[in-house]
Amino acid sequence: MRTTEAPHSHPTALTHEVTNQPPPLTGHDVADDAVLLEGVRREGAEWHTEELHRLGRLVGGEEAQEWADQANRHEPVLRTHDRYGHRVDEVEFHPAYHHLMDTSVGAGLAGAAWADERPGAHVARAAGFMLMTTLEPGHLCPVSMTYAVVPALRHSPDLAKTYEPLLTSRVYEAGLRAPAGKRGLLAGMGMTEKQGGTDVRANTTTAAEAADGTWRLRGHKWFTSAPMNDLFLVLAQAPGGLSCFLVPRVLPDGGRNTFRIQRLKDKLGNRANASSEPEFDDTVAWLVGAEGKGVRTxxxxxxxxxxxxxxxxxxxxxxxxxxxxxxxxxxxxxxxxxxxxxxxxxxxxxxxxxxxxxxxxxxxxxxxxxxxxxxxxxxxxxxxxxxxxxxxxxxxxxxxxxxxxxxxxxxxxxxxxxxxxxxxxxxxxxxxxxxxxxxxxxxxxxxxxxxxxxxxxxxxxxxxxxxxxxxxxxxxxxxxxxxxxxxxxxxxxxxxxxxxxxxxxxxxxxxxxxxxxxxxxxxxxxxxxxxxxxxxxxxxxxxxxxxxxxxx
CATH class of the missing domain: 1.20.140.10 (Butyryl-CoA Dehydrogenase, subunit A, domain 3)
Incomplete structure (x- = not known):
């Protein structure tokens, strides 16, 4: 007669029992943190507490933690050309990356604080930024640069009037399209070059003014993160000295601006975020701030x-x-x-x-x-x-x-x-x-x-x-x-x-x-x-x- 043994009755099965291991750190509210909440209250953003807890529960959840893992395991991929040989210079991301971006931009962690008149708005944004950092910091590079670009762009009020409402949006729209046709924009920066690094005054990228009042850039940047962002502040040498320029990936008429991505950096960490080396060649740009005052801008x-x-x-x-x-x-x-x-x-x-x-x-x-x-x-x-x-x-x-x-x-x-x-x-x-x-x-x-x-x-x-x-x-x-x-x-x-x-x-x-x-x-x-x-x-x-x- 044949008998059925209990699942763990075989001697070797005992080796597979898991004991003395902690449970997964999921299903909790990451914002349930006295140090964080006391600081938020002290710095004037107590009104944001309920929203912080909502975001904290998301960050502590299993689904969001899976997004973080997947976005780092499936790294961005550069496509320089389409199937027909046309240059496209696009970077493809795993869907998990887009979930993270949508969450952070929707939570107001990009430029939204600049459009919020409540005292403590930047503190509220900072606390949310910290929560999302505990989840996955790589995707926050483009979020951070979008937040930071607003005060610099205000050196040119006409440009700020055009772009600031979209930079302060809580809508994330992936893909390259004419800026005016999107409901939200992301921004980046291109400062360093291979021969100068921190010494940006040694930059060799040049800028020449065109007849229509725009400028044309020519040169190569060494470490420009988030190349799929919509706009970039770039330093280049103008006749009046080192100056700051706004470079869109897509021009107002829908045509692609010249932004040739030579390669993506193979980094130690920050794998979810793409960092690139772009080349400018007759690239259309707009002057931000005064000519020769690029660093100050x-x-x-x-x-x-x-x-x-x-x-x-x-x-x-x-x-x-x-x-x-x-x-x-x-x-x-x-x-x-x-x-x-x-x-x-x-x-x-x-x-x-x-x-x-x-x-x-x-x-x-x-x-x-x-x-x-x-x-x-x-x-x-x-x-x-x-x-x-x-x-x-x-x-x-x-x-x-x-x-x-x-x-x-x-x-x-x-x-x-x-x-x-x-x-x-x-x-x-x-x-x-x-x-x-x-x-x-x-x-x-x-x-x-x-x-x-x-x-x-x-x-x-x-x-x-x-x-x-x-x-x-x-x-x-x-x-x-x-x-x-x-x-x-x-x-x-x-x-x-x-x-x-x-x-x-x-x-x-x-x-x-x-x-x-x-x-x-x-x-x-x-x-x-x-x-x-x-x-x-x-x-x-x-x-x-x-x-x-x-x-x-």
Missing amino acids: IIDMVTMTRLDCVLGSAAGTRAALAQAAHHARHRAVFGAKLIDQPLMRNVIGDLSVESEAATTLALRLAGAADRAQRGDAGERAFLRLATAVGKYWVCKRQPAAVAEALECLGGNGYDEASGMPRLYREAPLNGIWEGSGNVNALDLLRALAREPESLDAFRAEIEAASGADRRLDAAWQALRGELVLTEDAPLRARRLIERAALVLQGSLLVRHAPAAVADAFCGSRLDGDRGLAFGTLAPGTDFAGLLERLPA
């Missing part, structure tokens, strides 16, 4: 994209922390959950301090940007110096923090299925994009030399916490002595900007974070014998207080 765009770098790095750090904390809450070793093991509590607690400092600073900058564009001169001055400080430090810390969070998962963190390798590959990007560490450190020196009001605003921000913590007071006193621009200032610029960032973060946390967080930050970053790795907080640290602040 486009710097308004660069300032806003640098803000997004800070937001993105803070969010990337927080996403890695969330994965590490989730794993530690569910994984048991040596008879106890990882989250209850003293040394792991030190590591996770230290990462949480780093993350809260980054998030708090990022949202403070977003609040300053919001108030500056509404006419607050003091906030504009603060933003000038603090953006460079935040861009340098928060972006510099992200790779180390993500690597430590990945290690919390052990071998599982090195497996692509965990999502941690993608976070790790993305981590160095914001430190490079829109100016590497050296560029921002030297920018700090320029601000100190040319715009003393920015130091006054920075000083006021720090001294708002005066007397609240002796370690912070001592660090600020030491920093003030270093802010004198001596002959060796360029040599010590990194040390200077690092200390400025830590003192600024300390001031923000002392004023706005729980005592456990502020005390741990000041004790480990501003005072004492700080270890070089995460997980070196001193005995006596309120770890329970730190772990209460962890994201879901």
Whole structure:
């Protein structure tokens, strides 16, 4: 007689039972995060809370996480010609990428904040940008550039009148068509060239004025992301000097502008986003701002994209922390959950301090940007110096923090299925994009030399916490002595900007974070014998207080 065995009765089947593994981190509200919500409230966008939770539930859902995975696994593909041999210079994306773009543009993360008159609109946008970064940062490159182009385009009111209503739209329309025939536009920028890189004044792309008042560009750009965007701000050498130009992919009459894509960059990370090398050859363009003032014009765009770098790095750090904390809450070793093991509590607690400092600073900058564009001169001055400080430090810390969070998962963190390798590959990007560490450190020196009001605003921000913590007071006193621009200032610029960032973060946390967080930050970053790795907080640290602040 034949019998039927139970499914797991065979001895080898026992090896396939899965135990002591965390469940997938899905089905939760990513916006259910005290640090994020408190910052949004503090910076004037509490009215956006309900919408943030809606987006947070989407970001934490299984479907959206699948979009993120697919958009990175199926990378953009360049098609230079159609089947008949005509140049088309188009990039094809996986449908998942378009789902992500539609979500972000629809949530107002592109240019919509510029058309929103409510105080805190740019803070609301920043918080949404951070949520979508935790999901998939690559697609946010074109979103960020579209947001940033608006203040630069306003240097030419006629162009702004034509394009700004479409750049501030919440409608995403893929594909190349005449701009006026679309319900929403995306913008990009083309600054660097292979022979100059950061030194844009060494650019060789030329611009010549045509009889109809437009200009014609000829040259080659080295790193132009999102080549399927509709419009680009491009730097080129005009007779009057380096100037800024608006280059549409499709001309007003529907004809294709010359925008030959030589190749797509094979990047370390940021795989969902296409970055290209375009060639201009009699390419039609419109002058933006004054001739010879190209850097001054486009710097308004660069300032806003640098803000997004800070937001993105803070969010990337927080996403890695969330994965590490989730794993530690569910994984048991040596008879106890990882989250209850003293040394792991030190590591996770230290990462949480780093993350809260980054998030708090990022949202403070977003609040300053919001108030500056509404006419607050003091906030504009603060933003000038603090953006460079935040861009340098928060972006510099992200790779180390993500690597430590990945290690919390052990071998599982090195497996692509965990999502941690993608976070790790993305981590160095914001430190490079829109100016590497050296560029921002030297920018700090320029601000100190040319715009003393920015130091006054920075000083006021720090001294708002005066007397609240002796370690912070001592660090600020030491920093003030270093802010004198001596002959060796360029040599010590990194040390200077690092200390400025830590003192600024300390001031923000002392004023706005729980005592456990502020005390741990000041004790480990501003005072004492700080270890070089995460997980070196001193005995006596309120770890329970730190772990209460962890994201879901």
